[in-house]
Amino acid sequence: MELTTWLTDLLDGNLIFTPQTLGYYWDGLVTTSQLVFLSLLAGLVLAIPLAIGRSSRHRWISLPIYVYTYVFRGTPLLIQLYIIYYGVVFVDGIQESIFWPLLREAFYPALIAFTLNTAAYTTEIFRGAIKATSRGEIEAARAYGMSNALTMRRIVLPSAFRRALPAYGNEVIFMLHASAIASVVTLMDLTGAARFVYARFYAPFEAFLFVAAIYLCLTFAILYFFRFLEKRLLAHLKPA
Amino acid sequence: MQRYLGIALLGAALVAGSAQARDSYEHVRFGVDVPYEPMEYRTADGELTGFDIDLGNALCEQMGITCEWIEQQWDGIIPGLMARNYDAIMSSMTINEERRAQVLFSDAYLTVPSAWFAPAESEIETPDEQTLDGLTLGVQRGTLQDSYATDFYGDVANVRRYATADDMLLDMESGRLDLVFVNYPVGKTTLLDSERGDYRVVGEMIREPYEYFGDGIAIAFRPRDEALAERFNEALAELQESGVYDEIHDRYFRE
Numbered sequence A: 001m002e003l004t005t006w007l008t009d010l011l012d013g014n015l016i017f018t019p020q021t022l023g024y025y026w027d028g029l030v031t032t033s034q035l036v037f038l039s040l041l042a043g044l045v046l047a048i049p050l051a052i053g054r055s056s057r058h059r060w061i062s063l064p065i066y067v068y069t070y071v072f073r074g075t076p077l078l079i080q081l082y083i084i085y086y087g088v089v090f091v092d093g094i095q096e097s098i099f100w101p102l103l104r105e106a107f108y109p110a111l112i113a114f115t116l117n118t119a120a121y122t123t124e125i126f127r128g129a130i131k132a133t134s135r136g137e138i139e140a141a142r143a144y145g146m147s148n149a150l151t152m153r154r155i156v157l158p159s160a161f162r163r164a165l166p167a168y169g170n171e172v173i174f175m176l177h178a179s180a181i182a183s184v185v186t187l188m189d190l191t192g193a194a195r196f197v198y199a200r201f202y203a204p205f206e207a208f209l210f211v212a213a214i215y216l217c218l219t220f221a222i223l224y225f226f227r228f229l230e231k232r233l234l235a236h237l238k239p240a
Numbered sequence B: 001m002q003r004y005l006g007i008a009l010l011g012a013a014l015v016a017g018s019a020q021a022r023d024s025y026e027h028v029r030f031g032v033d034v035p036y037e038p039m040e041y042r043t044a045d046g047e048l049t050g051f052d053i054d055l056g057n058a059l060c061e062q063m064g065i066t067c068e069w070i071e072q073q074w075d076g077i078i079p080g081l082m083a084r085n086y087d088a089i090m091s092s093m094t095i096n097e098e099r100r101a102q103v104l105f106s107d108a109y110l111t112v113p114s115a116w117f118a119p120a121e122s123e124i125e126t127p128d129e130q131t132l133d134g135l136t137l138g139v140q141r142g143t144l145q146d147s148y149a150t151d152f153y154g155d156v157a158n159v160r161r162y163a164t165a166d167d168m169l170l171d172m173e174s175g176r177l178d179l180v181f182v183n184y185p186v187g188k189t190t191l192l193d194s195e196r197g198d199y200r201v202v203g204e205m206i207r208e209p210y211e212y213f214g215d216g217i218a219i220a221f222r223p224r225d226e227a228l229a230e231r232f233n234e235a236l237a238e239l240q241e242s243g244v245y246d247e248i249h250d251r252y253f254r255e
Helices: A002-011 A019-054 A059-074 A077-090 A107-131 A135-143 A148-185 A190-201 A204-233 B002-023 B051-063 B074-082 B144-153 B165-173 B184-192 B226-242 B244-253
Strands: B027-032 B066-071 B088-094 B114-119 B136-140 B158-162 B179-183 B199-206 B217-221
Touching: A002 A019, A019 A059, A019 A107, A019 A148, A019 A190, A019 A204, A059 A107, A077 A107, A077 A148, A107 A148, A135 A148, A148 A190, A148 A204, A190 A204, A190 B074, A190 B144, A190 B158, B027 B051, B027 B074, B051 B066, B051 B088, B051 B226, B051 B244, B074 B088, B074 B217, B114 B144, B114 B184, B136 B144, B136 B165, B144 B158, B144 B179, B158 B165, B165 B179, B165 B184, B179 B184, B184 B199, B217 B226, B226 B244
Parallel strands: B027 B066, B027 B088, B136 B158, B136 B179
Antiparallel strands: B088 B217, B114 B179, B114 B199
16 A cells, blocks of 8 residues: 555656556566576576487487577578467468467466577587597596496586576677567567657657666676675685 | 767758748658558558558649658657657557647547457356456557556456557467557458457447547647648538549548
8 A cells, every 4th residue: 555655656747658558568577577587497497418319429319409409590580480389370270289288378488488599598608618528537527336327417517507608698698689579570578668658658768768777687696696696606716 | 170060050950841841731641550450451452552551642643742651669669759750640549638748639530439349259248347257358558449548447457458459469469468459450450350350349430538539530740830731621622512522432441
């Protein structure tokens, strides 16, 4: 109650930032956070086995994964989103399938597109980190009699994740910024809310500057989270 | 020093240039959001046509000036006018109070109602808060239909806003939308009379409340271009007198 009166007083006489439009921005913030968080999580889960497969010596494993990452890193995310959102309806019988209630909404096609895209980038980041594992560590593991799987689990992956952390932090921030295109498929994310306010009140500066400030805050939060992680996990690399 | 002089001269030239442009337009650029059939759209061979286009060209001819059409997506059409990307908007823009605060309107040249459209097999008879509860509604972003649907049904229904009318129709066709809310001639041409599927009008034609649906469709100008708006009003009256207006009207709105 107190918050509402405070808010009403604060917004008194303001034509653009009414409780209604702030509500749209808030919903937008929730949608953007969900979309980015879920796609990053799913992308990460997909990327770990893909990265291991991508560094495999067997071409029949690594080649298909290479084609996948090449295609998804080589085309704009906007095009991938269009293809998945508008293209999926041309699949025969999709409207009758059990997936339609999900694909009918804008959220899930966008989530699929973002997940596949971030998984491709994350795969390549991890692959680079896996490849950079020093030979000595692997030879030492062999000398202890570790199997391939155990070496991967105990030696290669833990150090690879640490090496990949700074690059992965960038990918998270890129993903947040890339999510701004979700509004082209009618999703009311942060940018969608800004576009709505812009179109309704013809106020481009207010609408977009406000939303830019929110994105900045989110970026800083991510930045500090990764800085904290790096401090903890990469403590051994700090100059003494 | 010389650099500042250059900037000052450039500024002076700009001021002089815009002052000159204010007096007499020999060439008018119209901003238009395409496609919005039958108001403005492209024929199969890419030619721009439609009621607005034909009427706009006829008005320019009547005034003895040349004109050109510049395509602009709807949600940025008023900011584009203010940014001088074009001199007027002739794109089925309805006069209402929110817009009147931003732009100067000519006399209205057409009144069209809005209507709800749904697939033929839809069971809704009258759209209201109960029947629309939980449904997905499509509108074009920044249109008066968007404002109306958002304010009246935004709390009960899921309003999806599209950048272009085309994207909205594509989603209607694919079954993502239960209803769309558009101006009637556009819905009639693009849904009822099309090959896209079977559609019907749901409920009555909607012309009220006044704050949303206003006084009809007009050309929008920058507020300071009063003289230009006046010239267009005179030309419009002349075309209505001479029967050219009716001839163009019948070309697109014969029942």
